[in-house]
Amino acid sequence: MLSFLQTYIIDILVIVLYCILIFIPLLLGVVFALYADRKIWAAVQKRRGPNVVGPYGLFQVPADGLKFIFKEIIIPDGSDKVVFLIAPILTLALSIAAWAVVPVQAGVVLSNINVGILYIFAISSLGVYGILMAGWASNSKYPFFGALRSAAQMVSYEVSIGFVLVTVLMCVGSLNLSEIVMAQKNLWFFIPLFPMFIIFFISALAETNRPPFDLPEAESELVAGYQTEYSGMPFVLFMFGEYINILLMCALTTILFLGGWLPPFDIFPLNEIPGFIWFVIKITFVFYIFAMVKAFVPRYRYDQLMRLGWKVFLPISLLAVVLTSSILFFFNLAPGM
Amino acid sequence: MTASLLSFYIFSAVILLSSLMVISSRNPVHSVLFLILAFFNAAGLFVILHAEFLAMILIIVYVGAVAVLFLFVVMMLDFRTGLEKSNILQYMPIGLFVGMVFISELIIVLINTKLDLKNIQILTNPLSNFGNLTNTEAIGSILYTDYILYFQVSGIILLVAMIGSIVLTLRDREGVKRQSILKQLERSSQIELKEVKSREGVDI
Numbered sequence: 001m002l003s004f005l006q007t008y009i010i011d012i013l014v015i016v017l018y019c020i021l022i023f024i025p026l027l028l029g030v031v032f033a034l035y036a037d038r039k040i041w042a043a044v045q046k047r048r049g050p051n052v053v054g055p056y057g058l059f060q061v062p063a064d065g066l067k068f069i070f071k072e073i074i075i076p077d078g079s080d081k082v083v084f085l086i087a088p089i090l091t092l093a094l095s096i097a098a099w100a101v102v103p104v105q106a107g108v109v110l111s112n113i114n115v116g117i118l119y120i121f122a123i124s125s126l127g128v129y130g131i132l133m134a135g136w137a138s139n140s141k142y143p144f145f146g147a148l149r150s151a152a153q154m155v156s157y158e159v160s161i162g163f164v165l166v167t168v169l170m171c172v173g174s175l176n177l178s179e180i181v182m183a184q185k186n187l188w189f190f191i192p193l194f195p196m197f198i199i200f201f202i203s204a205l206a207e208t209n210r211p212p213f214d215l216p217e218a219e220s221e222l223v224a225g226y227q228t229e230y231s232g233m234p235f236v237l238f239m240f241g242e243y244i245n246i247l248l249m250c251a252l253t254t255i256l257f258l259g260g261w262l263p264p265f266d267i268f269p270l271n272e273i274p275g276f277i278w279f280v281i282k283i284t285f286v287f288y289i290f291a292m293v294k295a296f297v298p299r300y301r302y303d304q305l306m307r308l309g310w311k312v313f314l315p316i317s318l319l320a321v322v323l324t325s326s327i328l329f330f331f332n333l334a335p336g337m
Numbered sequence: 338m339t340a341s342l343l344s345f346y347i348f349s350a351v352i353l354l355s356s357l358m359v360i361s362s363r364n365p366v367h368s369v370l371f372l373i374l375a376f377f378n379a380a381g382l383f384v385i386l387h388a389e390f391l392a393m394i395l396i397i398v399y400v401g402a403v404a405v406l407f408l409f410v411v412m413m414l415d416f417r418t419g420l421e422k423s424n425i426l427q428y429m430p431i432g433l434f435v436g437m438v439f440i441s442e443l444i445i446v447l448i449n450t451k452l453d454l455k456n457i458q459i460l461t462n463p464l465s466n467f468g469n470l471t472n473t474e475a476i477g478s479i480l481y482t483d484y485i486l487y488f489q490v491s492g493i494i495l496l497v498a499m500i501g502s503i504v505l506t507l508r509d510r511e512g513v514k515r516q517s518i519l520k521q522l523e524r525s526s527q528i529e530l531k532e533v534k535s536r537e538g539v540d541i
Contacts, residue, residue: 008340083370114471118393125401129373132405136366136412144412151405158401175390175473303516 018110022099030243034061037291044295071232076138079229083137088234091130091241098123098248103178105261105275116177117165120252121158124207127245128154131216131226134238138229146225149302150209150216156309157206157213163317164200167193167324168256173335181260183335188264190257196320197257199313201289204249206309208242210290212297213305250286251279258282341385348381365411373404390473514538 035050035058042049050057075081101116103109113119128151135147169175171193172183183189190197206213217225227238254260259282261275300308328334351374358371376399383392470478480488531539 008343011340080364080366083366113389115389115393115473118390118397122393122396122401125397128401128405129408132408132412133370148409148412151409155402155405307518 019100022110023096026096026099026244026247027240029247030240031061031065033243033247033287034239036287037294040288040291041295044292065236068232068236073232073234074229076140076229078139080137080139083133084229085234087130087134087137088230088237088241090133091127092237092244094123094126094130095241095244095248099244099251101177102248102251102255103181103260104279106178106182108276109178112176112178115175117169117175117180120177120248121162121165124245124248125154125158127241130238130241134230135226138226140229142222142224143226143228146216146218146222146228149222150226153209153213153215153305153309154207156306157203157313160199160309160313160317161203161207163314163321164196164203165256166321167196167317170321170325170328170334177255177260181255181262184259184262185266188257188259188262193257193320193324195316197253199317199320200256201253201286202308203313204253205290205293206305208246208249210246211294212300214299215302215305218299246290247283247287250283250290253286254279254282258286345382345385348378348385351375352378352382365414366408369404369408369411372407373400376400376404388472390471390476 038060039049039057050060053059053063075084098120100110101113101119103112131150131154132147135143135145135150138144168180168189171189172180174180174183205211209216215225216222217227222228227235230238261279263270263273263278325334355371355374355378359368359375362368362371376395380392380395380400383389383395533539
């Protein structure tokens, strides 16, 4: 009986506790990311941005959140109600689920699985369902167009992200995220794999539907894309899911190319700072670039988007896979050789 | 009863129920969504077998790519003119026939397989021959050595299928103005004066 209790109650409670430990910093991160996003965007355009609610407008995002919570949830009459409500829940749940394998410090990770990077890739490829379901269930033109665009876009850019991951994995020899970080102990991967770093960054923008690739919600053409019919809480779930995905892509860029929790130089004052602080600093830096790109790049046209994904990134990343493997082979640099 | 057994029952129950819903739900989009749920839970079964690489590949390939295209196509169909009940009964005989063929083939395979202890061990723990290797490495070490020919041949077959489908569907329509980015970038002068006729446009 005690062992039964052990396996089913206590273990599950411990896992739930860990999940909360991941979720709360993530929620805080999203709040600050939203705020930073708006502030940076405003600063580029010489505006002030949110500055009324709280000191420096810091409470703007919680105030917005509160407003959305008390708003009525409007479900369109002709919609498929179940799918309509499942879609935002799925989006948020998937974006949080991917964080289970992200290592924030040496040994500090909820689930240190062997195929960590594949897990993140799989979960982020599922993210398209939330958008597709939302667009279809709304039973309305603009959401549907937005969903179709989004599906095509995310599937296309996943291909190039996949090849970039292959080049990194060939240099590491493992799918485990912690080992990917440890392999960069001497040299962060963004130096030898700089073109891949750029391709990954741009593909990450496209994968998270950020400007200049925010065609699924292009307001000048599609009102708000797949989110058009959503209001109140379901809309917040979408927005949070989107920002958690953005933070995940920042974290993934950090882990794959910027050395994760490692300090830039392994010398005295730097290597005394705890790893997760480096990790957060690097994520913030990548997010800053994300926000800057949003501020000064105009939106792509749809055919240009498809051209960039299939005709530019796919050949380059495919070539890079061959080139990297050849170099690793000829110079005997491949791990495990 | 261990935790893996409990999760096995949960996963397989969800797979069975959702596959039942795939064939019984009226709305084709719901069918595809249930199919995706079934795929997802099948990946869960792989994880229980410690075949996490296969599980992730199943999700990435089938759920992340193939099923998205499925959903894509089904969503664009007009599903309101769905199948009526009588139509479903009409397809019953052929469905039963295919099902019977499938079941009898499975039974033939099961009869011919000697289910001794060694086979069961290989089935339940296929990685025992590989010692400490993770199953990603184990699959790679078999796939790229013993089965490299089959692996490459299947890759080429898929490539041919892909090129074939592109050739079949690609058509050059008249009167479509395409943007040639190379041509745009090659222009030496950025500013040019051109007389544009109405409804004809100019080459960029």
